[in-house]
Amino acid sequence: MPNTVFWFRRDLRLTDNPALLAAVSAAADDGVLALFVLDPMPLRAAGGPRVSHLVRSLRALDESLGGALLIRYGDPVEEVPRVAAAIGAEEVHIAADYGPYGRGRDQQVEKALTGHGVTLHRTGSPYAVAPGRVRKSDDSPYRVFTPYSKAWAAHGWRAPVAAPRAVSWLPAHDSAGPPSVPDLPDVDLPDAGEDAARERLSAFLDGPIRDYATERNRPDREGTSGLSVHLKYGELHPRTILAELARHRGVGADTLRNELCWRDFYADVLFHRPESLWESLDARVGGIRTDSGPRADERFTAWASGHTGYPIVDAGMRQLRAIGWMHNRVRMITASFLVKDLHLPWQRGAAYFLDRLVDGDYASNNHNWQWVAGTGTDAAPYVRVFNPVTQGKKFDPDGAYVRRWVPELAGVGGGAVHEPWTLPKPPDGYPKPIVDHAAERRETLARFDEVRA
DNA sequence: AGTATATTATC
Protein backbone atom coordinates (compact mmCIF):
# COMPACT_ATOMS: atom_id res chain seq x y z
CA MET A 1 0.00 0.00 0.00
CA PRO A 2 1.37 3.41 -0.92
CA ASN A 3 1.97 6.16 1.55
CA THR A 4 -1.36 7.53 2.58
CA VAL A 5 -2.80 10.65 4.13
CA PHE A 6 -5.96 10.41 6.18
CA TRP A 7 -7.87 13.61 6.64
CA PHE A 8 -10.57 13.59 9.22
CA ARG A 9 -12.89 16.48 9.45
CA ARG A 10 -13.24 18.33 12.69
CA ASP A 11 -15.06 15.28 14.01
CA LEU A 12 -12.73 12.31 14.09
CA ARG A 13 -15.22 9.56 13.46
CA LEU A 14 -12.60 6.88 13.23
CA THR A 15 -13.48 4.35 15.85
CA ASP A 16 -15.32 1.38 14.48
CA ASN A 17 -15.70 3.08 11.17
CA PRO A 18 -15.21 0.00 8.99
CA ALA A 19 -13.97 1.52 5.79
CA LEU A 20 -11.65 3.94 7.51
CA LEU A 21 -10.31 1.45 9.98
CA ALA A 22 -9.63 -1.06 7.24
CA ALA A 23 -7.72 1.57 5.32
CA VAL A 24 -5.83 2.78 8.39
CA SER A 25 -4.98 -0.75 9.48
CA ALA A 26 -3.78 -1.74 6.04
CA ALA A 27 -1.61 1.34 5.84
CA ALA A 28 -0.28 0.76 9.32
CA ASP A 29 0.57 -2.86 8.67
CA ASP A 30 2.69 -1.75 5.75
CA GLY A 31 4.49 0.64 7.99
CA VAL A 32 3.42 3.75 6.15
CA LEU A 33 2.68 7.04 7.73
CA ALA A 34 -0.86 7.92 8.68
CA LEU A 35 -1.85 11.45 9.54
CA PHE A 36 -4.67 13.40 11.01
CA VAL A 37 -5.11 16.77 9.51
CA LEU A 38 -7.82 18.78 11.10
CA ASP A 39 -9.76 21.91 10.51
CA PRO A 40 -8.47 24.81 12.53
CA MET A 41 -10.07 24.51 15.91
CA PRO A 42 -12.36 27.16 17.21
CA LEU A 43 -10.03 28.64 19.75
CA ARG A 44 -12.45 31.17 21.13
CA ALA A 45 -13.30 30.66 24.76
CA ALA A 46 -16.72 29.40 23.64
CA GLY A 47 -15.09 26.36 22.12
CA GLY A 48 -13.04 25.53 25.18
CA PRO A 49 -14.63 22.24 26.19
CA ARG A 50 -14.77 21.14 22.56
CA VAL A 51 -11.09 21.87 21.94
CA SER A 52 -10.25 20.19 25.20
CA HIS A 53 -12.17 17.06 24.28
CA LEU A 54 -10.72 16.88 20.80
CA VAL A 55 -7.15 17.23 22.00
CA ARG A 56 -7.66 14.66 24.75
CA SER A 57 -9.36 12.32 22.32
CA LEU A 58 -6.50 12.54 19.85
CA ARG A 59 -3.94 11.96 22.57
CA ALA A 60 -5.82 8.87 23.75
CA LEU A 61 -5.94 7.54 20.21
CA ASP A 62 -2.26 8.23 19.74
CA GLU A 63 -1.48 6.41 22.95
CA SER A 64 -3.53 3.37 21.99
CA LEU A 65 -1.63 3.17 18.72
CA GLY A 66 1.78 3.23 20.33
CA GLY A 67 2.36 6.93 20.38
CA ALA A 68 3.28 7.23 16.73
CA LEU A 69 0.44 9.24 15.26
CA LEU A 70 1.34 12.33 13.38
CA ILE A 71 -1.25 14.85 14.35
CA ARG A 72 -1.47 18.18 12.58
CA TYR A 73 -3.74 21.03 13.40
CA GLY A 74 -4.34 23.31 10.52
CA ASP A 75 -6.30 24.21 7.43
CA PRO A 76 -6.72 20.98 5.45
CA VAL A 77 -6.71 22.84 2.16
CA GLU A 78 -3.10 23.76 2.87
CA GLU A 79 -2.03 20.92 5.13
CA VAL A 80 -3.23 17.89 3.17
CA PRO A 81 -1.31 18.68 -0.03
CA ARG A 82 1.74 19.76 1.95
CA VAL A 83 1.87 16.55 3.98
CA ALA A 84 1.00 14.40 0.98
CA ALA A 85 3.93 15.90 -0.90
CA ALA A 86 6.26 15.55 2.07
CA ILE A 87 5.70 11.80 2.41
CA GLY A 88 5.14 11.07 -1.27
CA ALA A 89 1.56 10.02 -0.64
CA GLU A 90 -0.30 8.44 -3.50
CA GLU A 91 -3.63 8.20 -1.73
CA VAL A 92 -5.66 10.56 0.39
CA HIS A 93 -8.65 9.34 2.37
CA ILE A 94 -11.29 11.80 3.47
CA ALA A 95 -13.87 10.94 6.07
CA ALA A 96 -16.90 12.73 4.73
CA ASP A 97 -20.25 13.19 6.34
CA TYR A 98 -23.69 14.30 5.27
CA GLY A 99 -23.08 13.85 1.58
CA PRO A 100 -23.91 17.05 -0.27
CA TYR A 101 -23.53 19.21 2.79
CA GLY A 102 -20.01 19.42 4.08
CA ARG A 103 -18.51 18.48 0.76
CA GLY A 104 -17.34 22.02 0.27
CA ARG A 105 -14.05 21.59 2.10
CA ASP A 106 -13.55 18.18 0.54
CA GLN A 107 -13.85 19.74 -2.87
CA GLN A 108 -11.38 22.47 -1.99
CA VAL A 109 -8.91 19.83 -0.83
CA GLU A 110 -9.55 17.81 -3.94
CA LYS A 111 -8.87 20.86 -6.09
CA ALA A 112 -5.69 21.60 -4.18
CA LEU A 113 -4.54 18.01 -4.80
CA THR A 114 -5.04 18.01 -8.55
CA GLY A 115 -1.79 17.62 -10.40
CA HIS A 116 -0.09 16.00 -7.40
CA GLY A 117 -0.73 12.49 -8.70
CA VAL A 118 -2.79 11.37 -5.73
CA THR A 119 -5.98 9.36 -5.61
CA LEU A 120 -8.74 10.74 -3.42
CA HIS A 121 -11.04 8.37 -1.55
CA ARG A 122 -14.13 9.34 0.35
CA THR A 123 -14.84 6.79 3.02
CA GLY A 124 -16.77 6.27 6.14
CA SER A 125 -20.07 7.15 7.67
CA PRO A 126 -20.52 7.76 11.38
CA TYR A 127 -24.09 6.49 11.22
CA ALA A 128 -25.70 3.13 11.81
CA VAL A 129 -27.26 3.40 8.37
CA ALA A 130 -25.50 5.77 6.02
CA PRO A 131 -27.50 8.85 4.99
CA GLY A 132 -29.41 8.23 1.79
CA ARG A 133 -29.60 4.48 2.25
CA VAL A 134 -33.06 4.09 3.71
CA ARG A 135 -35.62 4.92 1.03
CA LYS A 136 -39.24 4.36 0.22
CA SER A 137 -40.14 1.71 -2.36
CA ASP A 138 -40.18 4.38 -5.07
CA ASP A 139 -36.63 5.33 -4.06
CA SER A 140 -37.66 8.68 -2.58
CA PRO A 141 -36.48 9.66 0.91
CA TYR A 142 -38.65 9.54 4.01
CA ARG A 143 -39.87 12.87 5.28
CA VAL A 144 -41.44 11.71 8.53
CA PHE A 145 -39.64 10.03 11.39
CA THR A 146 -41.98 7.16 12.26
CA PRO A 147 -42.09 5.52 8.82
CA TYR A 148 -38.36 6.13 8.54
CA SER A 149 -37.72 4.40 11.84
CA LYS A 150 -39.68 1.34 10.71
CA ALA A 151 -37.76 1.12 7.45
CA TRP A 152 -34.52 1.78 9.38
CA ALA A 153 -35.16 -1.15 11.69
CA ALA A 154 -36.14 -3.38 8.78
CA HIS A 155 -33.03 -2.33 6.86
CA GLY A 156 -30.83 -3.40 9.75
CA TRP A 157 -27.18 -2.53 10.18
CA ARG A 158 -23.83 -4.17 9.86
CA ALA A 159 -21.97 -5.46 12.87
CA PRO A 160 -19.24 -3.16 14.14
CA VAL A 161 -15.71 -4.01 13.08
CA ALA A 162 -13.23 -5.39 15.54
CA ALA A 163 -10.74 -3.12 17.24
CA PRO A 164 -7.67 -2.43 15.12
CA ARG A 165 -4.86 -4.94 15.29
CA ALA A 166 -1.54 -4.05 16.82
CA VAL A 167 0.15 -1.76 14.39
CA SER A 168 3.67 -0.63 13.72
CA TRP A 169 3.95 2.99 12.78
CA LEU A 170 6.76 5.04 11.54
CA PRO A 171 7.86 7.44 14.23
CA ALA A 172 6.16 10.77 14.21
CA HIS A 173 8.39 13.64 13.31
CA ASP A 174 6.07 16.55 13.43
CA SER A 175 6.81 19.39 15.73
CA ALA A 176 3.48 21.17 15.58
CA GLY A 177 1.87 21.13 18.98
CA PRO A 178 -1.83 21.00 19.67
CA PRO A 179 -3.76 24.23 19.81
CA SER A 180 -3.74 25.79 23.20
CA VAL A 181 -6.86 25.04 25.14
CA PRO A 182 -8.59 28.09 26.55
CA ASP A 183 -9.00 28.23 30.29
CA LEU A 184 -11.76 25.92 31.29
CA PRO A 185 -14.12 26.22 34.21
CA ASP A 186 -13.35 24.23 37.28
CA VAL A 187 -15.68 21.34 36.50
CA ASP A 188 -15.16 17.75 35.51
CA LEU A 189 -15.29 17.22 31.78
CA PRO A 190 -16.03 13.74 30.45
CA ASP A 191 -13.00 11.59 29.72
CA ALA A 192 -12.02 11.44 26.07
CA GLY A 193 -11.00 8.56 23.85
CA GLU A 194 -12.28 5.17 22.80
CA ASP A 195 -11.55 3.49 26.13
CA ALA A 196 -13.44 6.17 28.01
CA ALA A 197 -16.32 5.88 25.55
CA ARG A 198 -16.54 2.12 25.96
CA GLU A 199 -16.37 2.44 29.72
CA ARG A 200 -19.21 4.92 29.64
CA LEU A 201 -21.24 2.54 27.47
CA SER A 202 -20.59 -0.38 29.81
CA ALA A 203 -21.47 1.66 32.87
CA PHE A 204 -24.68 2.76 31.19
CA LEU A 205 -25.66 -0.77 30.15
CA ASP A 206 -24.88 -2.09 33.63
CA GLY A 207 -27.57 -0.04 35.29
CA PRO A 208 -28.95 3.28 34.07
CA ILE A 209 -30.39 1.72 30.91
CA ARG A 210 -33.06 0.08 33.03
CA ASP A 211 -34.75 3.39 33.82
CA TYR A 212 -33.41 5.31 30.84
CA ALA A 213 -36.83 5.88 29.26
CA THR A 214 -37.94 8.11 32.11
CA GLU A 215 -34.71 9.13 33.83
CA ARG A 216 -33.33 10.63 30.62
CA ASN A 217 -35.77 13.47 31.16
CA ARG A 218 -34.45 14.35 34.60
CA PRO A 219 -31.77 17.04 34.42
CA ASP A 220 -31.28 16.75 38.17
CA ARG A 221 -30.04 13.19 37.82
CA GLU A 222 -27.46 11.40 35.70
CA GLY A 223 -30.03 9.47 33.70
CA THR A 224 -28.84 10.16 30.18
CA SER A 225 -26.55 7.84 28.27
CA GLY A 226 -23.76 10.42 28.16
CA LEU A 227 -22.71 9.00 24.79
CA SER A 228 -23.35 12.00 22.56
CA VAL A 229 -19.86 13.46 22.85
CA HIS A 230 -18.28 10.09 22.12
CA LEU A 231 -20.46 9.70 19.04
CA LYS A 232 -19.55 13.19 17.96
CA TYR A 233 -15.82 12.53 18.05
CA GLY A 234 -16.05 9.05 16.58
CA GLU A 235 -14.87 7.44 19.79
CA LEU A 236 -17.86 5.14 19.60
CA HIS A 237 -19.76 4.04 16.53
CA PRO A 238 -23.54 3.80 16.69
CA ARG A 239 -23.29 0.25 15.37
CA THR A 240 -21.23 -0.65 18.43
CA ILE A 241 -23.98 0.67 20.66
CA LEU A 242 -26.67 -1.11 18.63
CA ALA A 243 -24.78 -4.40 18.82
CA GLU A 244 -24.60 -4.08 22.61
CA LEU A 245 -28.25 -3.06 22.83
CA ALA A 246 -29.22 -6.26 21.03
CA ARG A 247 -28.22 -8.11 24.18
CA HIS A 248 -30.56 -6.04 26.33
CA ARG A 249 -34.32 -6.25 26.45
CA GLY A 250 -36.72 -3.65 27.63
CA VAL A 251 -37.98 -0.14 27.20
CA GLY A 252 -34.61 1.39 28.02
CA ALA A 253 -32.88 -0.37 25.13
CA ASP A 254 -35.78 0.50 22.85
CA THR A 255 -35.54 4.15 23.83
CA LEU A 256 -31.82 4.47 23.17
CA ARG A 257 -32.21 2.61 19.87
CA ASN A 258 -34.88 5.13 18.95
CA GLU A 259 -32.57 8.01 19.82
CA LEU A 260 -29.90 6.57 17.54
CA CYS A 261 -32.55 6.31 14.85
CA TRP A 262 -33.35 10.02 15.29
CA ARG A 263 -29.67 10.74 14.78
CA ASP A 264 -29.61 8.75 11.55
CA PHE A 265 -32.91 10.25 10.43
CA TYR A 266 -31.76 13.84 10.82
CA ALA A 267 -28.50 13.05 9.01
CA ASP A 268 -30.63 11.54 6.25
CA VAL A 269 -32.80 14.66 6.05
CA LEU A 270 -29.67 16.79 5.75
CA PHE A 271 -28.28 14.47 3.10
CA HIS A 272 -31.35 14.90 0.93
CA ARG A 273 -32.02 18.53 1.77
CA PRO A 274 -28.74 20.21 2.65
CA GLU A 275 -30.39 23.61 2.68
CA SER A 276 -32.36 22.48 5.75
CA LEU A 277 -29.33 23.27 7.85
CA TRP A 278 -30.30 26.92 8.11
CA GLU A 279 -33.53 27.17 6.11
CA SER A 280 -36.87 26.20 7.56
CA LEU A 281 -38.14 22.96 6.02
CA ASP A 282 -41.67 24.31 6.34
CA ALA A 283 -41.35 27.62 4.55
CA ARG A 284 -44.78 28.80 5.65
CA VAL A 285 -44.12 28.36 9.37
CA GLY A 286 -40.57 29.53 8.77
CA GLY A 287 -41.98 32.81 7.55
CA ILE A 288 -43.43 33.62 10.95
CA ARG A 289 -42.79 37.13 12.21
CA THR A 290 -39.68 37.34 14.41
CA ASP A 291 -38.22 40.19 16.42
CA SER A 292 -35.04 42.09 15.67
CA GLY A 293 -33.35 45.27 16.77
CA PRO A 294 -31.80 46.42 20.04
CA ARG A 295 -34.51 45.01 22.30
CA ALA A 296 -34.29 41.61 20.58
CA ASP A 297 -30.52 41.69 20.93
CA GLU A 298 -30.81 42.44 24.64
CA ARG A 299 -33.18 39.53 25.06
CA PHE A 300 -30.86 37.23 23.17
CA THR A 301 -28.01 38.23 25.47
CA ALA A 302 -30.16 37.62 28.53
CA TRP A 303 -31.03 34.18 27.17
CA ALA A 304 -27.48 33.24 26.24
CA SER A 305 -26.01 34.37 29.55
CA GLY A 306 -28.75 32.77 31.64
CA HIS A 307 -30.49 35.89 32.95
CA THR A 308 -34.07 35.53 31.71
CA GLY A 309 -35.60 35.26 35.18
CA TYR A 310 -36.96 31.80 34.37
CA PRO A 311 -34.88 29.45 36.55
CA ILE A 312 -34.90 26.30 34.42
CA VAL A 313 -33.97 28.34 31.34
CA ASP A 314 -31.16 30.15 33.14
CA ALA A 315 -29.85 26.94 34.72
CA GLY A 316 -29.60 25.31 31.29
CA MET A 317 -27.91 28.23 29.62
CA ARG A 318 -25.41 28.54 32.44
CA GLN A 319 -24.70 24.82 32.38
CA LEU A 320 -24.01 25.13 28.65
CA ARG A 321 -21.71 28.08 29.18
CA ALA A 322 -19.87 26.34 32.01
CA ILE A 323 -19.27 22.85 30.67
CA GLY A 324 -20.20 22.93 26.98
CA TRP A 325 -23.07 20.54 27.52
CA MET A 326 -26.75 20.85 28.42
CA HIS A 327 -29.25 18.20 29.38
CA ASN A 328 -31.49 17.34 26.45
CA ARG A 329 -34.77 18.11 28.21
CA VAL A 330 -33.40 21.54 29.07
CA ARG A 331 -32.19 22.06 25.50
CA MET A 332 -35.81 21.76 24.41
CA ILE A 333 -37.01 24.12 27.14
CA THR A 334 -34.40 26.79 26.47
CA ALA A 335 -34.88 26.48 22.70
CA SER A 336 -38.63 26.84 23.05
CA PHE A 337 -38.09 29.90 25.22
CA LEU A 338 -35.92 31.64 22.62
CA VAL A 339 -38.34 30.93 19.78
CA LYS A 340 -41.75 31.08 21.45
CA ASP A 341 -41.19 33.50 24.33
CA LEU A 342 -38.58 35.84 22.86
CA HIS A 343 -39.76 35.54 19.22
CA LEU A 344 -36.23 35.21 17.89
CA PRO A 345 -35.38 33.13 14.81
CA TRP A 346 -34.43 29.53 15.58
CA GLN A 347 -31.27 29.91 13.51
CA ARG A 348 -29.86 32.32 16.06
CA GLY A 349 -30.24 29.84 18.86
CA ALA A 350 -29.00 26.92 16.77
CA ALA A 351 -25.83 28.82 15.89
CA TYR A 352 -25.21 29.64 19.55
CA PHE A 353 -25.71 26.01 20.57
CA LEU A 354 -23.31 24.81 17.87
CA ASP A 355 -20.79 27.32 19.09
CA ARG A 356 -20.93 26.08 22.65
CA LEU A 357 -21.91 22.42 22.65
CA VAL A 358 -19.09 19.93 22.97
CA ASP A 359 -21.35 17.34 21.31
CA GLY A 360 -22.84 19.80 18.84
CA ASP A 361 -23.81 18.03 15.62
CA TYR A 362 -25.08 19.97 12.64
CA ALA A 363 -27.90 17.64 11.68
CA SER A 364 -29.14 16.76 15.16
CA ASN A 365 -28.80 20.26 16.55
CA ASN A 366 -30.33 22.24 13.74
CA HIS A 367 -33.16 19.83 12.97
CA ASN A 368 -34.08 19.62 16.62
CA TRP A 369 -34.23 23.40 16.64
CA GLN A 370 -36.55 23.15 13.66
CA TRP A 371 -38.62 20.65 15.60
CA VAL A 372 -38.94 23.11 18.48
CA ALA A 373 -39.71 25.99 16.13
CA GLY A 374 -42.37 23.91 14.36
CA THR A 375 -40.65 24.35 10.99
CA GLY A 376 -39.21 20.84 10.74
CA THR A 377 -40.24 17.43 9.53
CA ASP A 378 -42.54 16.84 12.46
CA ALA A 379 -45.90 18.30 11.51
CA ALA A 380 -47.70 18.58 14.84
CA PRO A 381 -51.29 19.69 14.42
CA TYR A 382 -50.83 22.13 17.29
CA VAL A 383 -48.27 24.73 18.33
CA ARG A 384 -45.82 23.46 20.92
CA VAL A 385 -45.02 26.06 23.52
CA PHE A 386 -43.06 24.79 26.51
CA ASN A 387 -44.10 26.31 29.81
CA PRO A 388 -40.81 26.83 31.66
CA VAL A 389 -42.45 26.61 35.10
CA THR A 390 -44.47 23.48 34.36
CA GLN A 391 -41.51 21.82 32.70
CA GLY A 392 -39.26 22.76 35.59
CA LYS A 393 -41.62 21.39 38.21
CA LYS A 394 -42.22 18.24 36.24
CA PHE A 395 -38.65 17.32 35.39
CA ASP A 396 -36.70 19.02 38.18
CA PRO A 397 -39.30 18.58 40.93
CA ASP A 398 -36.98 19.33 43.86
CA GLY A 399 -35.21 22.16 42.08
CA ALA A 400 -31.81 20.56 42.54
CA TYR A 401 -30.78 21.21 38.94
CA VAL A 402 -31.68 24.88 39.16
CA ARG A 403 -29.87 25.37 42.45
CA ARG A 404 -26.75 23.70 41.08
CA TRP A 405 -26.39 26.09 38.16
CA VAL A 406 -28.00 29.28 39.43
CA PRO A 407 -26.16 30.25 42.61
CA GLU A 408 -28.48 33.21 43.29
CA LEU A 409 -31.24 30.66 43.90
CA ALA A 410 -29.16 28.23 45.96
CA GLY A 411 -30.91 29.34 49.13
CA VAL A 412 -34.42 28.60 47.88
CA GLY A 413 -35.61 25.15 48.89
CA GLY A 414 -37.72 22.69 46.93
CA GLY A 415 -39.70 23.10 43.75
CA ALA A 416 -40.66 26.68 44.66
CA VAL A 417 -37.33 27.63 43.10
CA HIS A 418 -39.03 27.39 39.71
CA GLU A 419 -41.09 30.52 40.33
CA PRO A 420 -39.03 32.74 42.62
CA TRP A 421 -41.25 35.74 41.89
CA THR A 422 -43.95 34.18 44.06
CA LEU A 423 -41.70 33.99 47.11
CA PRO A 424 -42.40 36.37 50.00
CA LYS A 425 -38.79 37.50 49.69
CA PRO A 426 -37.44 36.96 46.16
CA PRO A 427 -33.68 36.33 46.33
CA ASP A 428 -31.36 39.27 45.72
CA GLY A 429 -29.44 39.40 42.50
CA TYR A 430 -31.75 37.14 40.51
CA PRO A 431 -33.60 38.94 37.73
CA LYS A 432 -37.34 39.23 37.46
CA PRO A 433 -38.76 37.45 34.39
CA ILE A 434 -37.79 39.49 31.32
CA VAL A 435 -41.08 38.57 29.64
CA ASP A 436 -44.45 37.26 30.78
CA HIS A 437 -44.75 33.68 29.56
CA ALA A 438 -48.54 33.64 29.30
CA ALA A 439 -48.58 36.84 27.25
CA GLU A 440 -45.75 35.74 24.95
CA ARG A 441 -47.44 32.39 24.43
CA ARG A 442 -50.56 34.19 23.20
CA GLU A 443 -48.35 36.37 20.98
CA THR A 444 -46.77 33.27 19.43
CA LEU A 445 -50.16 31.68 18.78
CA ALA A 446 -51.27 34.90 17.11
CA ARG A 447 -48.18 34.99 14.92
CA PHE A 448 -48.78 31.37 13.91
CA ASP A 449 -52.29 32.34 12.90
CA GLU A 450 -50.84 35.03 10.63
CA VAL A 451 -48.83 32.53 8.57
CA ARG A 452 -51.59 29.93 8.60
CA ALA A 453 -54.16 32.27 7.17
C1' DA B 1 -41.02 15.17 22.54
C1' DG B 2 -46.99 20.57 24.82
C1' DT B 3 -50.59 22.96 27.30
C1' DA B 4 -54.98 24.16 29.09
C1' DT B 5 -59.32 22.65 30.24
C1' DA B 6 -62.83 19.24 31.15
C1' DT B 7 -63.97 14.89 33.02
C1' DT B 8 -63.45 11.03 35.88
C1' DA B 9 -61.15 8.50 39.63
C1' DT B 10 -59.49 8.25 44.27
C1' DC B 11 -58.48 9.65 48.90
Added chain:
DNA sequence: ATAATATAC
Protein backbone atom coordinates in the same frame (compact mmCIF):
# COMPACT_ATOMS: atom_id res chain seq x y z
C1' DA C 1 -59.54 18.19 47.46
C1' DT C 2 -56.30 16.25 44.61
C1' DA C 3 -54.75 13.13 41.04
C1' DA C 4 -55.18 10.61 36.92
C1' DT C 5 -57.22 10.59 32.31
C1' DA C 6 -59.36 12.52 28.09
C1' DT C 7 -59.87 15.97 24.72
C1' DA C 8 -59.15 20.13 21.90
C1' DC C 9 -56.11 23.57 20.14
